[in-house]
Amino acid sequence: SQQGEEDPQALSIQEGENATMNCSYKTSINNLQWYRQNSGRGLVHLILIRSNEREKHSGRLRVTLDTSKKSSSLLITASRAADTASYFCATENTGNQFYFGTGTSLTVIP
Amino acid sequence: KAGVTQTPRYLIKTRGQQVTLSCSPISGHRSVSWYQQTPGQGLQFLFEYFSETQRNKGNFPGRFSGRQFSNSRSEMNVSTLELGDSALYLCASSPGAGRAYEQYFGPGTRLTVT
Numbered sequence: 184s185q186q187g188e189e190d191p192q193a194l195s196i197q198e199g200e201n202a203t204m205n206c207s208y209k210t211s212i213n214n215l216q217w218y219r220q221n222s223g224r225g226l227v228h229l230i231l232i233r234s235n236e237r238e239k240h241s242g243r244l245r246v247t248l249d250t251s252k253k254s255s256s257l258l259i260t261a262s263r264a265a266d267t268a269s270y271f272c273a274t275e276n277t278g279n280q281f282y283f284g285t286g287t288s289l290t291v292i293p
Numbered sequence: 294k295a296g297v298t299q300t301p302r303y304l305i306k307t308r309g310q311q312v313t314l315s316c317s318p319i320s321g322h323r324s325v326s327w328y329q330q331t332p333g334q335g336l337q338f339l340f341e342y343f344s345e346t347q348r349n350k351g352n353f354p355g356r357f358s359g360r361q362f363s364n365s366r367s368e369m370n371v372s373t374l375e376l377g378d379s380a381l382y383l384c385a386s387s388p389g390a391g392r393a394y395e396q397y398f399g400p401g402t403r404l405t406v407t
Contacts, residue, residue: 214392226336226383226398233393271336275392279349283328283336 187272187284195290202259204287206272207252213275215248217257218283221268229257229270264293295319297386297399305405311372314402318365318386324348325367326396327359330381339382342367343390371404379406 187208196202206215217229232239232248232255239246245258259266272284298317306312318325327339338351342361359369365386371378381403385396 216392216396225400226385228395228397231393231395273336273392279391280351281326281338281341281349281392283338285335 189284189287193288204257206255208274210276215255216273218271219268262291264291267291299399299402303403314369316367316384322386324387324390326385327369328383374406
């Protein structure tokens, strides 16, 4: 499968803690994106990082990309109950094929 | 701006039938992509349309097809439905082609095949 894989599959933390989830992929990419999905707001784009970038920030989100290891991580700082959702990475490879990872289910306990 | 809208939201069909799903992108967006989401296979890319042309296609059988109209609205058709086609079908729009642009997703159409 060309899909990325997220790790861990599920994560449960207390409100205020940081949450880190990782994504590994198999082929060379043009860019990598992170998405959040919950029942209330559907699938929402969080951040895009291009293959020539190593780190990006957006609010409480920090994404890193290591193309030599074919991996990315998403850090959510000072988590809130509203961050409870499934998080997916998605990659566009150099052949313009687009694949979602398997997702990490995050639960933030108030 | 109004978001991406998909119709219908829920659909129940019988094996062997065909179905057409509709997606209206955000005004000004010219790219529409379709995705299938199932518990077993996760989120999978179906195809992308840009300016009425299919730009990219995922690994799905020919029973899955789509088109885009001059106003950027898109339809997806599945013929000869199978039980395994039961899924949430998501459409996303973006201002440009490819994945260098942020995609905005609709709420999805939940298709159940019996």
